[in-house]
Amino acid sequence: MLRHMLRRSLFAIPTLFGVITLSFLLMRIAPGGPFTSERPLLPTVQAAIEAKYGLNDPIYIQLINYWAGLIQGDLGPSLVKRGWTASSLIEAGLPVSLELGMWAILVSLIVGIPAGAYSALHPGSLVDRSLMSVSVVGIAVPNFVLAPVLVYIFSITFSLLPVGGWGGGSYANKILPVASLSLPLAGYLARLLRSSMIEVLAADFIRTAIAKGVSIHRILFVHALKPSLIPVASFMGPAMAGVLTGSVVIERVFAIPGIGTTFIDGAVNRDYFVVLGALVVYATLLIVLNLVVDLAYAVLDPRVQMD
């Protein structure tokens, strides 16, 4: 297990290397730059600024410099926002995005798992059928459609919740973004759990447990739930990645100052180091999340051998 974790962590290095090199090159061959504007600067001034940030060095020197900075935890300056560095911009945005993502995952688990389990226990019942219809709709409606519709209902028609903004992280501001992020996820989880649990409940070991006289709650929560969660756990990797990416759109819809907003603004303004920094953060998050999911998988499924 430890070896597996180590190997996966070592994997992170070439991945990060790829992310950085690729995006660095992409940004540099793209037209436009951080200092191009409506009113062009004097060529000498522009050259001086570029020299200040080392942008006139050969590309490979710039890449090496960037790596050297990165290893020391320095993500570089912001080329567009005065007085900000890439790290300070990311430090401002990341907690907001993480909080949003955490709540989305939590809510979808709290909603999706009981819904799926209940449906599996009462397949074909009215509750099951309505839950499954809702979940299908939840999956098919993209979050950038769901979000404005929720805003229309709850903010505009009934004036219950704020239209957007973060409001310093107040709960009222979080409800709609979290709901739009977690509804599709909850729907997917519920369907996954339902189908896997129906399969598990038909298995021999459950019949044995019933025959032994194990209490129904113990059978459900101890015997049946754990193996049923295996497909759910394997879905959580892509799911968390989806929340991460979904939050880019949701942050836009609700004007939330998260790292997705930082990333898009950075890309639009050609703020090279900010974009690279945000990508590094995203890639690291993805790698860490995949590791966590692998671990959860191994804990749930004793058949998984990790070498």
Added chain:
Amino acid sequence: MSATSNASEGFSVARPSAWTRIMQVYRGVSTPRMRIYGTILLAIVLACAFGPYFTGYGINEIHWDYVDHPPSFSEGFPLGTDSNGRDLLTRILHGGRISLTVALAATLVSLMIGVMYGAISGYIGGITDEVMMRVVDMLYCLPFIFFVILLAVLFGRSVVVVFIAIGAVEWLDIARIVRGQVLSLKHKEFVDSARVLGVPAGKIVRRHILPNLAGIIIVYTTLTVPRIILLESALGYLGLGVQEPMASWGVLVADGARVMDTAPWILFFPAAALTLTVFCLNVLGDGLRDYFDPKTK
């Protein structure tokens, strides 16, 4: 081709014709549910393909007297007009053309890359397979949506860039699936006998292995198209997809979201078109998967 004879292999194999096979699949998947959603999808596709010729408006035809006009048959705007006084129905149909075309094209790109990559990796096996699959593992860790966004921001906001970017990043799943299937097929007797007869590797893969993957590839395609529609629409929503005067469904949803407090229909109709299409495709994909791969039901 009811019977294929191949001189180089020295014997002939009777195969059911393609049409027989298609009808067989059709009977297998044709439940009432599938027929309903299949018909709806067909109607949407046909409407998007031919509808714009019949609505009587151009995609950018502006009617200044009818800005933000609610849906009204009598005045000739069945779904109303948008904030620039353009007929919403016409714009939705045009948007559907773009969304569907981009999704289909991107799916084909990802299919070609993925099938080739997976088949090569699985068939050659050994160290090649190991390396090629590690590359896929690594690419899985890349935050791809951000690369798509980056590409869209950096290299102009054209349809072509968007679909190449999406197609190039969506091939990972299919590569894994195809590789797994090829691995399990390549030691089957019929492949072994082809190999013993001296059929070259490329031909074995093309003639004997890939046709067996047709089902999985069809399922995958049906499930990828809606994913790409959503991805492209999300880009459009962010303002990074296709640009005016063209419009995809994502762009229309974004336009609608801006004015939803005064003119909600501008949001609801494109959103409904998008959702219904994605929903139908998902239902069809699930139905096909149940048929071709009953284990995952």
